[in-house]
Amino acid sequence: MWINYEHSDLIRLFGSVPDLTAPEEVQEYMYVAEDERGVKLVFCFSTFGKTCNISLSYDGSEDSVLFETALKNVEYFRTEGEYWEYLRIHQTRAEKDYIIHFRPNLFISHE
Numbered sequence: 355m356w357i358n359y360e361h362s363d364l365i366r367l368f369g370s371v372p373d374l375t376a377p378e379e380v381q382e383y384m385y386v387a388e389d390e391r392g393v394k395l396v397f398c399f400s401t402f403g404k405t406c407n408i409s410l411s412y413d414g415s416e417d418s419v420l421f422e423t424a425l426k427n428v429e430y431f432r433t434e435g436e437y438w439e440y441l442r443i444h445q446t447r448a449e450k451d452y453i454i455h456f457r458p459n460l461f462i463s464h465e
Contacts, residue, residue, distance in 0.1 A: 356381075356401045358430040367438050367456060368397075389460045393420070397441075397454070404428050406443060408452065410462055421462055425452065 364385060365371055372383035381401035388394045392413050399406040406425040412418040427446040434440040434453075441454040453463045 355404065357399060357404055357406075357428050359432070363433040363438075364431070364441075367433050367441060387456065387460060389456075391459060393460045395454065395460050399428065399431075406431075408443075408454070408462065410460065423452070 368385040368387050370385070372385045374382065375384050375398060376382040382398070382403075383401075384396065384398045386394065386396055394411050394413070396409040396411075397406070404427055406428045408421070408423050408425070409419060410421040412420060425443065425445055427448075429444045429446045432442045432444070434442055435457075437457065439455060439457045441456070443452040443454070445451075450464050453465060455461050455463065
């Protein structure tokens, strides 16, 4: 199995195509977003590995990490909101999902 998501939805949400972090057939991708406050999101995932890494930092430096997590058994990503404001990340058998909020500013919640 693999992570269920719409590639075009992520491109619209992040405003760019992803960087490949491995050969294309491995299907490991990285997206980056930054808000007007200088908060930077790095979102990496492996489609076949069903893993996802999320890092939120200020100014993009390792010394200023605000939040970081590695998720396993990711079942799906889904964009939500009238104007593509959120990305919901669901893990198999998890009671709560991680939500990446893009607008008005970048932040992460666990609901």
